[in-house]
Amino acid sequence: MQVYLDYSATTPTRPEAIALMQEVLSQQWGNPSSIHAWGQRAATLVERSRVQVARLINAPPEAIVFTSGGTESNNLAIFGVAQHYTRPQHIIISQVEHSAIEQPVRLLEQWGWAVTRLPVDALGRVNPADLKAALQPNTVLVSIIYGQSEVGTVQPIAELCHITRSYKKSQDILFHTDAVQVAGRLPLDVQQLPVDLLSLSSHKLYGSQGAGALYVRPGVKLVPLLSGGGQESKVRSGTQSVPTIAGFGIAAELIAQEMATETPRLIRLRDRLFAHFSEMPDLLPTGDLIHRLPHHVSFCLPHADGEQLNGKVLVRHMNLAGIGISAGAACSSGTLLPSPILTAMGYRDRVAKAGIRLTLGRDTTEADIDWTAMALKQILARLIPQPQLTQGLMAEV
Ligand SMILES: Cc1ncc(COP(=O)(O)O)c(C=O)c1O
Missing domain, CATH: 3.90.1150.10 (Aspartate Aminotransferase, domain 1)
Structure with a gap:
């Protein structure tokens, strides 16, 4: 047996996603930026997927930026915010972040940024009072993992968001959560949860490897990591991977239905x-x-x-x-x-x-x-x- x-670690790609991806690879292989029929058919697939992924977290479709996966989404959240500042600022994360947050933040630290890593208790939970005490006038980003991948602990993200929001200079502080392990398993609703940025990964919810998304609350501006053709509303240049994005879309829709x-x-x-x-x-x-x-x-x-x-x-x-x-x-x-x-x-x-x-x-x-x-x-x-x-x-x- x-x-x-x-x-x-990864989920098997579900049959519906495989079938769609095969169809895209063999028949809908256009570049979604091309204005001819081939391109527009591919663009339609990307936009359908954007709607499907957005529905999983109750976001407007235009708030979804497709990436290559959870790692890129996390990097885009960290560096996309940090690069707005010419001088080092302060960022808050937890001691139990995935390496795709911990490592980018270490780089910021090397560049002179102040970093607070909130401690956790023996169950892996962040104490909201510690976040309250850690917020400073120069804090620009709080990033806390939603569901910890190694020990399964789910953080009180709503409470942590509200604490950040109620800080007196909160208009300058963005809140990011890595929801890669949570999406499709627990309800996520960004109309209720006041996060600014939220990371998703396709291969954790029965889509294929190679696609992910960052939810970016409308109005929040990120500095792109990649310079180029300005795809994904100028936030993520590079021709979209239409097959993996299409597979991500159908997988997001089906996991939402089955949850x-x-x-x-x-x-x-x-x-x-x-x-x-x-x-x-x-x-x-x-x-x-x-x-x-x-x-x-x-x-x-x-x-x-x-x-x-x-x-x-x-x-x-x-x-x-x-x-x-x-x-x-x-x-x-x-x-x-x-x-x-x-x-x-x-x-x-x-x-x-x-x-x-x-x-x-x-x-x-x-x-x-x-x-x-x-x-x-x-x-x-x-x-x-x-x-x-x-x-x-x-x-x-
Ligand atoms: C919590 C969490 N964040 C981010 C990632 C990275 O996602 P990806 O493999 O799509 O880059 C993972 C994958 O293990 C994860 O579990």
Whole structure:
């Protein structure tokens, strides 16, 4: 039995998107900027997709800027705002951002910008009071991840937005959220949620890789990252990738339609897997179990030594059992580094090298969940033969 449980890494492109993309590639291959019929047919496809993606977040279509994916959308949000300023300003992010926010912000830091990284608690939640205290007269952007990809925690984005808005100089502060993991799984409505910028990625919601979008609230001006033909309302130059954008559109429309039934189903499966964990004392759930992505299960191994037993080792064993999951910690020159997310949540290095994520999706069944739990139990019994006490989980403070 093969079980794919890594839907947060990427989702399989859904058949409807594949069919449309094939049609576009073979028949509608015009350049959407051309004014002849070939071009205009392609432009119609891009505009239809813009409407479909906009509907997913209840935005006006003209507020959607197509990009190559979530990474580009995040970079466009950060640098598109920062480049307005000739002098370094202040930006606020959290300690649990995706690298597609953390890395651009590090560059800003090297260029002299002041950066506040809001701490998180042991569940990975930002405290709104910390944001309130961090806002300064020269703050120009707040960017907080909506649903954390490694530990599943969902941040109180509405409250964080309102705090930013109520700061006295708030007219100058933009609010961005990386909603790549949330879109299509939890309702998103930018008419209710006063964000200025919001990132989306096609391949996280059953479109293909290579397309994404940044919602830009009407009136918000960004400095483009790319200079060129001025496509996408002059915010993102470059001929649009019509096949991937078309696939993104249909995928966005279908996931929006299915959310009312699919999200509760995912929550049931997620909680079923968490319930299995109660029989496995060798693992501990990570992240917030209440404010949580519907498709997201994560845990750490409290007995991990970081070397013989770590996240990668478990992922490899699960892979041999035919189950695809992922580990949070990354390798650098062959050495396993602790996950910065688990470290920010207070876990010791050896435990922060042993964070695991299982993410569910449209094809996941109850049988998959039970099979995975059984395999996990057997593998853990082999890897951790002695019952051990859970101690020394968190770093000393
Ligand atoms: C929260 C989050 N933001 C951004 C990205 C990057 O998206 P993409 O792979 O489309 O560049 C990812 C992908 O893993 C993600 O999970």
